[in-house]
Amino acid sequence: MSDSMKAPMSLPMNDRIVFEDVSKFYGEILGVNRVNLSIPPGITSLVGPNGSGKTTLMNLMTGLVKPTRGRIQVLGYPTNDPEQLFKILGYSTQFDAFPKGLTGYQFIYSYLRLSGRDAQGAEQLAWRVIERVNLVDAAKRNIAGYSKGMRQRIRLAQALAHDPKVLVLDEPLNGLDPLARSEMIALFRATAAQGCYVIISSHILHEVDVISDQVILLSNGYVVAEGQISTVRGEIQEHPTQILIRCTRPRELAAKVLEDEHTIEVSIHKDEGGLLLKTRDADGFYLTLNQLALNGNGNGIDIESIAPADDDVLSVYEYLIGNEEAVR
């Protein structure tokens, strides 16, 4: 798969999250096995079915569990040094439990005081992040009375409170309503745009597809693919690339594209407004299509749009893992 996320062996990288031959076993149960990763800035999604090792990978990355074998470094910091690690890292876990008796504000404020901040600084930062996750009205209420979505947001607030460089979010969109989801996605994008590392686990593939710069696909504790989605897709040789073309006179265009040796299959769209084709050489096909487009007017063919039809996380997921538990 892509080389962009392969970990160079035994090379300290202070601008990457590096897993070097990492395995984690819970007794005899496999968590993850032989993971080698080097995660760059941007939004990286961990994708995989339940039990594939997404949360284990995140817990390893944050030092909540220790690797059975291998080494992990987050921007040069070892994960067994929480004092340094959590200065640059915020983790929103899936654990839905909070210290008893705290309000949302106290939860964030206490976390910041634990980080060593003084009362005034902690108070300012707490209100700022509570505002950021739209929880001001509920901030003085006990967390025990929060809805699932509110609890999700207060966890996000905890992860964001100290402006970390690395944000690790385990299923961060769970329990959020559509408006809140889009607000949170915008927040993740803004964070990533500042050069931060946003690691998200999700099983909602269309959202992953929309927000991710790169993906890590996991299955049964193994990393089956990682990198930019298009790159990963391009490397799946056994499944021809599908391309959707919206055009006039699709039958004439179909006849022309079939002359290309890499084209395997062409089907006319039901509305006669385009065609779907499968090719083994997408790049070669695009060159051919450019020629056709240039000459198209002579044949009366007007190409409106060209888009890959299976160059998304869902397709990659289905090709590599199967469609079990994939949620659109």
Add this chain to the structure above:
Amino acid sequence: MKRVWWEQIKAVVRLEMRKTFFARRGLWIYVVAALPVLIFVAYIVASSERQHLTSNVARQGEKPLTYQDLLAVKPGMTTPEVIAILGKPPTNFRWTEDRPVETQPGGAQPGEDQPAATTPVQHEDYHYSDGQNDLFVGLANGKVESVNIEAVENVGQDTIMFAATFQFFFLRLAVFFGCLGIFMNLFRGEVLDRSLHFYFLAPIRREVLMAGKFLAGFLATCTIFVTSEVLQTIAFVWHFPPGARDVYLYHNHGLEHAAIYVGVTVLACVGYGAFFLVAGMMFRNPILPAAAILIWEAINPFLPGVLKQFSVIYYLKSLCPVNIPSPPAMPPVLALLVSNSDPVSAPVAVLGILIVALIALYASSIQVRRMEINYTTE
């Protein structure tokens, strides 16, 4: 120590104190701490009742009596002789006993179906008092048969009773189980609540977190049990008449003993706290380590000298200011449990308990670094 570590410890203490003091599952600790206080309050009530009765008897007497007057009554005296010394008794009780007749050797024995021969004996019980001491005189057919003087307030005996309550109930049960409840829950409780990750996600050294939690547990147990100890002392001293109280407090080491009991309580919280902190991190089921530590502490007198030193009670017993005498009829094995046959000096005891606590805390610091968040596998 870095300044930020101290700030972090204070933050942990604030969070933990709130949780410890108001935890519903820790309410029983208050009950355990309050029990000895209630025992002494009950003792005050009983003592004041008796004091009241004694004063009434002294007031109702024909003449004011001194302790020397009470001592003058001896067995074998006649009723007029007793009345001559002490006056008419303010309270007396008469009753008749059918005492079996003692048969002479070779004398006639009653038949099997005949009742045994008896002779009536007229008993009189007199109760006198000088206001501080009660004299109970038992007369049979006009002669003194028994004399019993009881001090209403026996400071010496009460001090031993207080010491026994402190050692065998307060230290070995109340403080022991109170520390178990509080310190074992510092980490274990949060694993059960699935909220320990809150601390583990903060930029705080695990050892600093552990120190904060230990300090919080120590402050909580000290607050609860030192308060209990002070209230017990107040209750204990309260029932003495003012004169006896002053003598006990200022001339009979009462204040010094009270301060030592508080100190021993604090040291018990340090020692047991450190033990239970590490046990709470190492064991899933708190019953097993608690039982093991309880047995270890109980069998301490029977252990070889080297092993004795790895115990909390070994040092605490040596620090207790009043030695409890074992009753004469007690078997030697049990007497060993009561008395401290191998005491160490106070500085050695304090140092020993601190070293034992430090060893336990060092083990805790290793354990806390190894801890993982595996709620699903708990």
